[in-house]
Amino acid sequence: MERLPGFRDFYPEPLPHSDVWSADARHYLFETWRAAARHYGFREYDGPPLEPLEMYTMKSGAEIVGQLYNFTDKGDRAVSLRPELTPSLARMVAAHERNYKKPIKWFGLPQLFRYERQQKGRLREHFQFNADILGEADLGADAEMLALAIDALRAFGLTADDFVLRLSSRQAWHDFFHQRHPDSTREYEFYQIIDKLEREAPEESSHKLAALGFSYDEIRAFINAGEPTPELQSIVQNLAARGLAAFVKVDYGVIRGLAYYTGTVFEAFDKKGEFRAIAGGGRYDNLVKLISGGKVDLPALGFGMGDVVLLELLKARKLLPAFGANVDVYCLIEDEALRLESLRLIQHLRAAGLAVEYSFTPLKPDKQFKRALELRAKHTAKVDRSGAAPAVRVKDLRSREEKLVAWDDAVKTLAGEGG
Amino acid sequence: MERLPGFRDFYPEPLPHSDVWSADARHYLFETWRAAARHYGFREYDGPPLEPLEMYTMKSGAEIVGQLYNFTDKGDRAVSLRPELTPSLARMVAAHERNYKKPIKWFGLPQLFRYERQQKGRLREHFQFNADILGEADLGADAEMLALAIDALRAFGLTADDFVLRLSSRQAWHDFFHQRHPDSTREYEFYQIIDKLEREAPEESSHKLAALGFSYDEIRAFINAGEPTPELQSIVQNLAARGLAAFVKVDYGVIRGLAYYTGTVFEAFDKKGEFRAIAGGGRYDNLVKLISGGKVDLPALGFGMGDVVLLELLKARKLLPAFGANVDVYCLIEDEALRLESLRLIQHLRAAGLAVEYSFTPLKPDKQFKRALELRAKHTAKVDRSGAAPAVRVKDLRSREEKLVAWDDAVKTLAGEGG
Numbered sequence: 001m002e003r004l005p006g007f008r009d010f011y012p013e014p015l016p017h018s019d020v021w022s023a024d025a026r027h028y029l030f031e032t033w034r035a036a037a038r039h040y041g042f043r044e045y046d047g048p049p050l051e052p053l054e055m056y057t058m059k060s061g062a063e064i065v066g067q068l069y070n071f072t073d074k075g076d077r078a079v080s081l082r083p084e085l086t087p088s089l090a091r092m093v094a095a096h097e098r099n100y101k102k103p104i105k106w107f108g109l110p111q112l113f114r115y116e117r118q119q120k121g122r123l124r125e126h127f128q129f130n131a132d133i134l135g136e137a138d139l140g141a142d143a144e145m146l147a148l149a150i151d152a153l154r155a156f157g158l159t160a161d162d163f164v165l166r167l168s169s170r171q172a173w174h175d176f177f178h179q180r181h182p183d184s185t186r187e188y189e190f191y192q193i194i195d196k197l198e199r200e201a202p203e204e205s206s207h208k209l210a211a212l213g214f215s216y217d218e219i220r221a222f223i224n225a226g227e228p229t230p231e232l233q234s235i236v237q238n239l240a241a242r243g244l245a246a247f248v249k250v251d252y253g254v255i256r257g258l259a260y261y262t263g264t265v266f267e268a269f270d271k272k273g274e275f276r277a278i279a280g281g282g283r284y285d286n287l288v289k290l291i292s293g294g295k296v297d298l299p300a301l302g303f304g305m306g307d308v309v310l311l312e313l314l315k316a317r318k319l320l321p322a323f324g325a326n327v328d329v330y331c332l333i334e335d336e337a338l339r340l341e342s343l344r345l346i347q348h349l350r351a352a353g354l355a356v357e358y359s360f361t362p363l364k365p366d367k368q369f370k371r372a373l374e375l376r377a378k379h380t381a382k383v384d385r386s387g388a389a390p391a392v393r394v395k396d397l398r399s400r401e402e403k404l405v406a407w408d409d410a411v412k413t414l415a416g417e418g419g
Numbered sequence: 420m421e422r423l424p425g426f427r428d429f430y431p432e433p434l435p436h437s438d439v440w441s442a443d444a445r446h447y448l449f450e451t452w453r454a455a456a457r458h459y460g461f462r463e464y465d466g467p468p469l470e471p472l473e474m475y476t477m478k479s480g481a482e483i484v485g486q487l488y489n490f491t492d493k494g495d496r497a498v499s500l501r502p503e504l505t506p507s508l509a510r511m512v513a514a515h516e517r518n519y520k521k522p523i524k525w526f527g528l529p530q531l532f533r534y535e536r537q538q539k540g541r542l543r544e545h546f547q548f549n550a551d552i553l554g555e556a557d558l559g560a561d562a563e564m565l566a567l568a569i570d571a572l573r574a575f576g577l578t579a580d581d582f583v584l585r586l587s588s589r590q591a592w593h594d595f596f597h598q599r600h601p602d603s604t605r606e607y608e609f610y611q612i613i614d615k616l617e618r619e620a621p622e623e624s625s626h627k628l629a630a631l632g633f634s635y636d637e638i639r640a641f642i643n644a645g646e647p648t649p650e651l652q653s654i655v656q657n658l659a660a661r662g663l664a665a666f667v668k669v670d671y672g673v674i675r676g677l678a679y680y681t682g683t684v685f686e687a688f689d690k691k692g693e694f695r696a697i698a699g700g701g702r703y704d705n706l707v708k709l710i711s712g713g714k715v716d717l718p719a720l721g722f723g724m725g726d727v728v729l730l731e732l733l734k735a736r737k738l739l740p741a742f743g744a745n746v747d748v749y750c751l752i753e754d755e756a757l758r759l760e761s762l763r764l765i766q767h768l769r770a771a772g773l774a775v776e777y778s779f780t781p782l783k784p785d786k787q788f789k790r791a792l793e794l795r796a797k798h799t800a801k802v803d804r805s806g807a808a809p810a811v812r813v814k815d816l817r818s819r820e821e822k823l824v825a826w827d828d829a830v831k832t833l834a835g836e837g838g
Contacts, residue, residue, distance in 0.1 A: 001474050001510050001710060003467055004498060009511050012462035012525065016518035023463045039769040041746055041776040041794075043431035044442045048422055048544070049468065049530065050500075055420050071490040074534050079423060081469075091420050092428050099435035101793065103779065106431065111468065115493050125467070140779035151769065241759035242766040291420060327460060340660035347661035350458040350570065357460040360522065360559035374520065375460075 006115075006124030013323040024323035026127065029307055030109050033129040036152040037107040040144065042131055045106045047088030049113075053078040055087045059290060060259060069113040069124065081113035085130045086284070086302060087291055093134055094292030102135030102298070123308060129279075132302030134288065139231055142264045142283060142301060143238035149268060149279050149303050150239075150247045156310070157319040163278060166251035167236070167266045170282065172229050173255055176222060186212055194219070194255045223252045235264065260284045264301065270313050278313060279305035329414050330372030331358040332382040334365045341383050341390060345410070349381070352411040372397065379414050425534075425543030432742035443742035445546065448726055449528050452548040455571040456526040459563065461550055464525045466507030468532075472497040474506045478709060479678060488532040488543065500532035504549045505703070505721060506710055512553055513711030521554030521717070542727060551721030553707065558650055561683045561702060561720060562657035568687060568698050568722050569658075569666045575729075576738040582697060584687045585670035586655070589680045589701065591648050592671070595641060605631055613638070613674045642671045654683065679703045683720065689732050697732060698724035748833050749791030750777040751801040753784045760802050760809060764829070768800070771830040791816065798833050 003009060010023035034044070053070050070080035082088065085108050093104060108130045115124055131148055133141045146165055153163055170191075177190050193208045197219070206216035228236065228250045239248050256265040265282030269275075281303025289297040314320045329349055333342045342358065349356045357375055359368055372380050382393040384404060392410040395402040405413045422428060429442035453463070472489050489499035501507065504527050512523060527549045534543055550567055552560045565584055572582055592613065596606050612627045616638070625635035647655065647669040658667050667685075675684040684701030688694075700722025708716040733739045748768055752761045761777065768775045776794055778787055791799050801812040803823060811829040814821040824832045 001471065001477070001712065003507075003510065004469055004471060004492075004496065005494075007467035007469065009467070009507075009514075010463075010465040011511065011515065012464055012519075014518075016515035020515070023465055026465075027463060035772075038745065038774050039772065041744065041774055043744060044429075044446060045431055046429040046442055046445075048426035048428070050423055050426065052420065052423060058420070069492075071492065073423075073488075073490065074536060075424075077423065088422075088428075091422065092430065095428075096430065096435035096439070099433075100431075101790070117493060136779050138780045144779065147766070237759070238762060241762040243763065244766070293420065325460065325462060326457065340656070343657060343660040344662065347566070347663070353454075353458065355457050355460055360555050360563065361557045371520070 004124075005120075006122060008123065008125070012325075022323065025311060025320060026307065028321065028323070029127075029129075029310065032155045033107075033109065033152055033305070036148065036155045037129075037131060039151070040105070040131075040148045042105045042107040042148070044108065045089070045092065046108050046110065047082070047085060047092060049082055049111060050079050051082055051088060053080045055091065055291070056080055056083060059087055059287065067114050067116050069115040082110065083112055083114050084304070085110045085112070085128070086132065086287065089130075089132055089134075089302075090288045090291035090300075093298065094288060094296040097296050097298070103141060104134040104298075105132075106134075107131040127307040129305040130302060132300060134300040135298045137285070137299040139234045139264075140238060142231075143235045145281065145301055145303060146235065146239060146248060146266060147242055147244055149266075149281070149305065150244050152305060153268065153278065153310075156314055158313070158317065160246035161271060162313070162317060163247070163268055163270050165248045165266050165268045165279075166254045167232060167248050167264070168250070168252050168254040169229050169232055169263065170255065170261045170265050171231065171263050172252060181213060188259050190214070191255050191259075192257065195257045197223075198253060226250050226252060231264070256280060256282055260287045260290075262286060266303070268305075274316065275309050275313055278309050279303055325357075325375045325377075326355055327357045327372075327375045327377040328354040328379065329356045330368070330375060330377040330380050331356055332365065332368050332372070332380050333358060333362075334368070334382065336362050338383045338385065341385075345381065345383055345392060345407075348407075349411060349414060352415065354411070354414055381410065381414060423543075424539075425541060427542065427544070431744075441742065444730060444739060445726065447740065447742070448546075448548075448729065451574045452526075452528065452571055452724070455567065455574045456548075456550060458570070459524070459550075459567045461524045461526040461567070463527065464508070464511065465527050465529065466501070466504060466511060468501055468530060469498050470501055470507060472499045474510065474710070475499055475502060478506055478706065486533050486535050488534040501529065502531055502533050503723070504529045504531070504547070505551065505706065508549075508551055508553075508721075509707045509710035509719075512717065513707060513715040516715045516717070522560060523553040523717075524551075525553075526550040546726040548724040549721060551719060553719040554717045556704070556718040558653045558683075559657060561650075562654045564700065564720055564722060565654065565658060565667060565685060566661055566663055568685075568700070568724065569663050571724060572687065572697065572729075575733055577732070577736065579665035580690060581732070581736060582666070582687055582689050584667045584685050584698075585673045586651060586667050586683070586685045587669070587671050587673040587675075588648050588651055588682060589674065589684050590650065590682050592674055600632060607678050609633070610674050610678075611676065614676045616642075617672060645669050645671055650683070675699060675701055679706045679709075681705060685722070687724075693735065694728050694732055697728050698722055744776075744794045744796075745774055746776045746791075746794045746796040747773040747798065748775045749787070749794060749796040749799050750775055751784065751787050751791070751799050752777060752781075753787070753801065755781050757802045757804065760804075764800065764802055764811060764826075767826075768830060768833060771834065773830070773833055800829065800833060 008021045010021045013022050013024045068080045073079050111127050113125050197205050232250050254267045261282040262285045263283035267277045268279040283301040285299040331346050346356050380395045384391045384393045391404050393404050394413050427440045429440045432441050432443045487499045492498050530546050532544050616624050651669050673686045680701040681704045682702035686696045687698040702720035704718040750765050765775050799814045803810045803812045812823050813832050
């Protein structure tokens, strides 16, 4: 029985194969993202992994269905495994908007899904750190968003040598388009061409641009000039005040594929250009109104940062910590007559917050000690009945130093040393 | 746009309505479960939320499909959102069994799904703490499993006054059946009747039992006698050595509905009998072999503990902590000329691990202070340029004590006090 193509199993480390995913690394990513979000005052939320299909088609058009993991449920509803969290966020905020002070700063860690028939071998799910600010039109919110994306990456040990945020503006491109083209209905088509510019052959882009009445050269010239708008200047100045100037550069080569962005857009890339985008986002001031059917109208912006590219980058830069069983104490039971008393000790140590392992069955002392070493336990502990009162023989497995401590001092000794 | 029936949104606290679910409470449950599992040396794993339908039908028969959230995917595969994690665990262990020392002690925190047409208003998803031990036939593993279930509940502040584990044995019921009935093919049918005994009218159970040649009274007598098997005695003795005797009682009224249990079975209930089972599990020594197509044969046992009943119980017993924004510092920007320098301070404090909030836009000082109080921030901090060097004016919002500290002392003052 095999798992479905495009899905991942997450195993405890050490991993059985290099192509197998790590549950420990996933938890490390999640808790690092959570901590970064918490420092910025963001609160956690989540929606359902399954939503009405219409929630995605109303936002992105019917053509999105070809990329969705959608199906008809037993109640004949058209539904989809979520491809992104933002529509759920807009729905949730619209439903209980008055309960929360603006600006709303929320984050989520959803698993997201897609299903493209032609994409064999590609993942059909991934996890994403999503952060959004709703109810704030001021550019200070755009800067805050970028600062969080930067600090969420720095929290893994990545530096300005490793990554950069390419900052752009849908507004700048909007103005560019409208100064040269009369037909608003072609605007999104134009953005799609710009979005593919770096990944497509120049001849192909050139051909498509010509059909809209643009020359490839004028587009290149606009991107290369990179003249920041006053809005982008303000954001860069804000980030500079935080000491984050080295992490951002204005770059109109970025425009983002999704239709709903309205202002600032950005993508984070590794500086060596080895990987796909690490993160991306921007301002989407009209989406909440659209999703809520006009009920609630809030300016908004956010970003997503996926687990797959980030893990590849952290591995390549050797920034992933070593994960393991994190056993604090291996309890040796060398005399089966002491098993029940050993269980009492194990319970005592675990209740104090220590991670304790032992053998369920009788095992030769040298095998138990070998297992303690394999597990990289910090200490071994053993009930000692040689004195009047039961005591504990403790061994530090790094220093190999051994001592006998009173029962009531065992926790202090085992938690305090070599932690 | 509404969410699908039976699915939940998770909001940050304070919650907009009492019937809305809390993302903060969910995270609290998850991290408490994780810590309990870690103390017992269990390692985290996860499988995909979507699996081949056959994985569940091969284990539970085709009749299970009526309860599954199953569908046909775009590649014409019969698939199902997972109703439980154990089959994925068996598949994962079978695939990489040699990499992991036995016994394998793993836990997961999956979201699980079901779809029953007739059950309007019932949840179609929930989260579950799953813990399993594979590769250990010894009863010491059964006791360890129960001890973890007990300690996972105690970690929330629940005591022996709040809950009890009802411990039973499929083996005891197997022997009971075979001493009285010749036809093994009716055995699971018999278990199903016993499983429903407490929820069904006695006449109905009586009628069904009679069809199998059993009298209601002999079943009741067997349950009431509650004579523990030597296996159950050994488990109870093991738990008693850990000081956990008050949390467990032998009770043959429990048998568990699933077909695959082979030995010890148990369910945890609140002592007042107000809620459905809090947790349940048991030994399933043949399942790994079945799921792996005979490739791997490991004795195994485990339990599941859902988020819904546990949250109801914790609320009823007033054991849920108060959740909030957990803001350490609200940075006051009373002079817009100091905004950029304030951003530098905010960055400095966040980098030190403090959660810092501030207003993105100019706001009257009293409104900023009011916001700090609403957020229950521990301190306010404000850049002070009255001296030669920039300093920080810090106010403790509980004691209302205020002091001026040097920039480099700000973190120490803000992190050290009133944490």
